[in-house]
Amino acid sequence: MSSEIILEVTNLAVEFATYGGSVQAVRDVSFNLHKGTTLAIVGESGCGKSVTVQTLLGLIPMPPGRITAGSARLRGAELLGLSADRLNHYRGKRIGMIFQDAMSAMNPTMTIGDQIAETLIVHMGMSAAAARQEVITLLTQVQIPEPERRLRQYPFEFSGGMLQRAMIALSIACQPEVLIADEPTTALDVTIQAQILQLLESLQQSRGLSIILITHDLGVVARMAHEVAVMYAGQIVEQGSVDDIFYRSAHPYTVGLKAAMPGRSAHKSVLQEIPGSPPDLFAPPAGCGFNARCPHVMQLCTSQAPPLFGTSHQARCWLQHAAAPAQALYQQLIASVRS
């Protein structure tokens, strides 16, 4: 694994002002993205994973959104707090982005070709004709058949999978270093999912792309990711290499997520759920955000928020404290083996 850090996010915090009060959607999030690797951010709906990456590109409406702390550096250059004009030098050009629902993420009244060509014209200063040629090349690269005909079509004439390919073509058009894929396969059926993931993998290899992959699907993580950050209630609760996360899970939430993953074997016919629901981010509870759902909750967890323990493999759980009883760790180990 290359150790060159492309994108470095430290202590990011984002909140939203709503009519019921302010929501702390992202709290103290830090991660590094290394060149040519994939970082997966995993978590259930509403845990703040999308907000985190959209904040990097200034895609969060402000107000109501507000960055309260933190920094994000692309090769050392700060992204947060840039004016829209300055940010436009990064958006689409050095950082590409793919969204979950390609059908709604594409302008319905503009042809696919025009939408892709637009970035080329704006960022690369291409002529319309040159941009058109490039669009054909790009569409070919993402394996869309008959690109000359397809580029004249509108989004509603595309199938979901084809549209996601077009979306990928759009995001990589200007040869970005970083690609942010926000649940790129969630809206697609399984065979198409596999094709899209394969496409992303091959693009990563051929272009040396660094990818931030947002998903709630651990299967996708297992297949794509080099590193994983597990998010819960606006915080990263566990972070490490994909092996760390899968084989040496250190946080009860990660263990729960794994248990909830549908397995291939037939004997696990009933999916295990994590009881309860995420805490109310209007007023985060005292102590650990997971305490109400955690099978190993201790006295300390209800009063004191845990810090991140560990160095390369980190977990935000009191069980990782040196003084925590081994018995709890043992229970957890049992739990992870059972899953």
Added chain:
Amino acid sequence: MLNYILKRLGMGVLTVWFIATATFAAMHLVPGNPLANEKATNAVIRANLERQYGLDQPVLTQYVIYMGNMLKGDFGIAFSEENRSVNDIIRETFPVSATLGLLSLLFATAGGVMWGALTAIYRNRWPDYLIMFLVILGISVPSFVFAGLSQFAILHLNKWTGVSLLPVAGWGSFRAMLVPALVLGLSTMAYLTRLMRSTMLDVANTDYIRTAHAKGLSTTRIFLHHQLRNAILPVITVLGPSIAIITTGGFVVESVFAIPGLGRYFVQSVAQLDYTVIMGTTVFFGAFLVLMVIAVDILYGFIDPRIRVEASR
């Protein structure tokens, strides 16, 4: 596309038939059949009417005669004037109404799109508040009040400047058209501004605008190439109803400003109980509006690729 147009036209013909029948029914089936009573004093007119409408025949025969005339594009003859057909009246007065209506539709759409876009850009800042206040006023104040007030204003403006800048009433010059067209288009403009504002804000919150931002396009480019275009589409769909509103609004504005259009003539016919003119004009207006709605639909079909492509399959 041709199929789509034909289908719309077919429905249109059916609708016009329904309007004509409803008009006929309103005049014949309710108590006190106005055509049958003896209000037409003039013997010549009386004879003409009987010939034209077959008044001595049973109702069903009258209906057949009436529909036959309509099919030939003959809207009947006037009740109160000798030797004057409704077609003549329409030919004389409708171009005036159409000019006025077109001008005010132009005012309304151009103004609505512009003001609506402005409010969306300046959302929740003072230009937005100001325009939306005026919009609420435009929606709430009846057109005859605006007509009266504008006459009052013109009069005082002319008095103050000492020159006749704008005529208080009448028709003929472009200057005379200006204020009536503006007054006529005002409520539609207010309505379109509101619509435009809400669609602009809807579009601004869509995923594809977020994509456009993620592509690194400038705000201006996103506004012009992505937001405006998608926001105008719903505005086009309500142009049909807007034309209907402007047409009937024309009755008042033409009456107040003494503009010799079909609307004013219609109001006068109503006052004189010129039944045949009322019938003929109603069917004519009905057919005109149906045609306009279809025209707008077809125009929309050409503009929105989703419909254009679907229709051409």
Added chain:
Amino acid sequence: MNPYAPKAGDFTPVARQPGLITNPRPSQSYWQDAWLRLKQNKRALLSLYLIVALVLMTLVGPWLWQQDPAYQDLDLISQPPAYGETALVVADPGIWAGVSVDPPTLITVDSNATSSLAATAQIQTVGSASTQYVRLRWEPVAGAGFYLVYRNDHAPESSEDLGLPLGQTLTAAEVSFEDRLQLRAQDYWYTVLASNGLQEAPGFTTVRIPVQRSITESQAQDRKLHANAGDTVTLRSHPFGTDSLGRDLLARIIEGSQVSLFIGIVAPFLWVLLGTVYGGISGYFGGTIDAAMMRVTDFLIALPFLLFMILFRIGFGIGPGESGIVPMLLALVLLRWEDTARLVRGQVLQIREEAFVQAARLLGAQPLYLIFRHMIPNTIGPLLVNLTFSIPMAIFTEAFLSFIGMGVAPPTPSWGSMSNEGLKSMLSSPHELLFPAIFISLTVLTFNLLGDGLRDALDSRMRSRE
């Protein structure tokens, strides 16, 4: 970060507290939430209060403002708004003989006369100048054949600017003039010019005369004010002024509100009811029935609505100048329900397919239960919004029809017909148009704002972005 130093008992396991698992915020019912949202919308709330005030005005207004809306005070025609005005009671004017002088020596009228006439001097009032009459007399001018009298509401700047020509004397012997022409309580500038038949005096003198509001003794008796000449009486107040027949505008607006609000509120209620039933049936049964029923609404929507409103009236045999409130109501209901029908149908069709209704059906729910438990509660919000937005439409229609003389006809006032009358005299007395217009606009405005507020509060799908 300093590593945390644990205390004793920190790592004791605790039981999971099920109470913490559920969402800690209290959940609110749909209507509680809607009311909360509406209360936060200041404009909508203010509109709601105004609507209540308008309805109250209609209901109890006639008791609070006890003036007869039909009473015509021909002495107070088109008076601007006034409150608590007093007037001097003067003797009935009778016939004034005027003032005459001995006929001056006749000067032969010379067509080439170079000597010009002098300006009239010493114009003065005879008796007190009141709104009943202003009596003038002046010194004779040598060589005059007769005199011309002008009145202006400002000091004339030139002989071109003398104002309204009131009249002329018949002879040179008459050196007086009585002005009884629509006098108001204000200052007037009178000018008298001598003329010899060929030319008028080039110079002029003007006299400024303050005119006092007054009524005659017999008028005072008519109004049941027991007063004699010289007394000061308080006149009946007209806070909105009077119309062109001297009727109190406020009383007429209150009476007119009964017609305008009756049609404006009752008609939408009826058509929303009709549309709900129609749309509900259409949506509930679906299929061919639905298709056929919806075709009818397609046709209705295509009808030129206002023209058919007029046609309906004529069909009912009601001519212009005749009132037809009930036919107007009927026509409105019959021509306007299709919008609601479409809304309800769409809503019902959509709810029918919702998972919770399917589930209820699978559990054996009866149609009536489905309708009352699921369909109606889920439709009532949009319906309420639809009703609120229908009211301005009905009020506008009434105003429009009355305005072109096809609605409510005199003597019954409605805001629309009052506007129509007001428009005729708008240039001289704008208040006659302004007050009914303000009431129409205010009503429409408040219902529109309330509708906006209700939509925002009740229906998240239709929520406008503010």
